[in-house]
Amino acid sequence: MGMSRISLILLPLLLMLHTARGGDPDILTDFQLPLGGGASGDSFTYTGLRSFIGANPQNFTVFKATMAELPALNGQSVSYAALYYPPGTVNPPHTHPRASELLFLVLGSLEVGFVNTSNYLFTQTLQAGDIFVFPKGLLHYQYNAAGNKAPAIALSAFGSASAGTVSIPAAVFNTSINDPILAASFKTDDGTIEKLKAGLSH
Structure with a gap:
């Protein structure tokens, strides 16, 4: 077998191995900060x-601490979020393409779930003190059922400094995908798609 054939066989294997290692890149220093300025304790502190x-928002609210808010997270492969769910609110189905999520419920009760690549739904009702893991890239949600009279509060840790969030309702209905494409995809009509879009715009 000639060298060119061996190369053609090995190249895809090497590319697959490189892809399988995906994640935040390793850094070769203790930390990375933006250029132009010395590091101090302030560089590693986020007060946001x-x-x-003491917050009491009326809608589901996320307070993030990612690399965008705290540049010292660059290369550290971690980020954080605090989540507040008033009764009857939902963190709509979404994915984090670059990280797994470990959710710790601090207060209240939450219905949570994720869907695997075989379209199987894994669900659980969490109570304060429970932890639930959402695997990297899989569709998931959290819901504080309307019957709950109290808010729910959770803390989430992510295995990336920039996990990314793709909200399915927003990605599908608040972008420029043409109505006929959405209507065909959901086996409905353009009028129904327009109603869905209108409902999400409020």
Whole structure:
């Protein structure tokens, strides 16, 4: 077998191995900060979650601490979020393409679930003190059932400094995908699609 044939066989295998290792890149220093300035304790401190303490929003609200908010997370492969769910609110179906999520329920009760690549739904009702893992890239949600009279509060840790979030309702209905494409995909009509879009715009 000639070298060119061996190369043609090995190249796809090497590409698959490289893809399988996907995640935040390793860094070769203790930490990475934006250029131009010395590091201090302030460089590693984020105070943006102070607004979460004592917050009482009327809608589902996420308070994030990612690389965008705290540049010192660059290369550390971690980020964080605090989530507040008033009764009857939902964190709609979404994915995090670059990270798994470990959710810790601090207060209240939440119905959670994720769907695997075989379209099987894994669900659980969490109570305060419970932890649930959402595997990387899989569709998932959290819901504080309307029957619950109290808010739910959770903390989420992510295995990436920039996990990314793709909200399915927003990605499908609040983008520029043409109505006929959506109508055909959901086996409905353009009028129904327009109603869904209108409902999500409020």
